[in-house]
Amino acid sequence: MQHSPENLPFGATFEETPDYEGGGYVLRDQDGFALVGKGVTYRDVDVKVEALVGYGCTDNSIAAEIQDSEGQTRFLQFVLADDESRLIASLTTAEESKENSAFQWVDLQ
Numbered sequence: 278m279q280h281s282p283e284n285l286p287f288g289a290t291f292e293e294t295p296d297y298e299g300g301g302y303v304l305r306d307q308d309g310f311a312l313v314g315k316g317v318t319y320r321d322v323d324v325k326v327e328a329l330v331g332y333g334c335t336d337n338s339i340a341a342e343i344q345d346s347e348g349q350t351r352f353l354q355f356v357l358a359d360d361e362s363r364l365i366a367s368l369t370t371a372e373e374s375k376e377n378s379a380f381q382w383v384d385l386q
Contacts, residue, residue: 353369
């Protein structure tokens with residue numbers, strides 16, 4: 278399946294945020310909550326997003342290249358929990374996400 282900003286797994290959506298929300302980009306979950314965007318933190322991993330730099334997806338996962346609050350480039354990956362009640366975040370590497378040919382990747386910068 279070919280993915281684009283209009284066709285993401287898990288009902289996720291991509292949008293450009295207005296300047297009053299800090300500008301930049303955000304990935305939202307199916308309920309409209311920020312999945313990846315400026316200021317987002319996670320219960321599964323210790324990272325705070327400063328900016329979404331790019332993202333990629335397969336049929337059953339989403340990966341995001343971010344700049345964290347300390348200026349580091351990090352990669353997050355999201356998969357559906359076993360009970361399908363929520364998305365689980367984990368830290369990953371460029372090789373596992375951006376450089377993995379299974380992901381359809383979109384660079385934003």
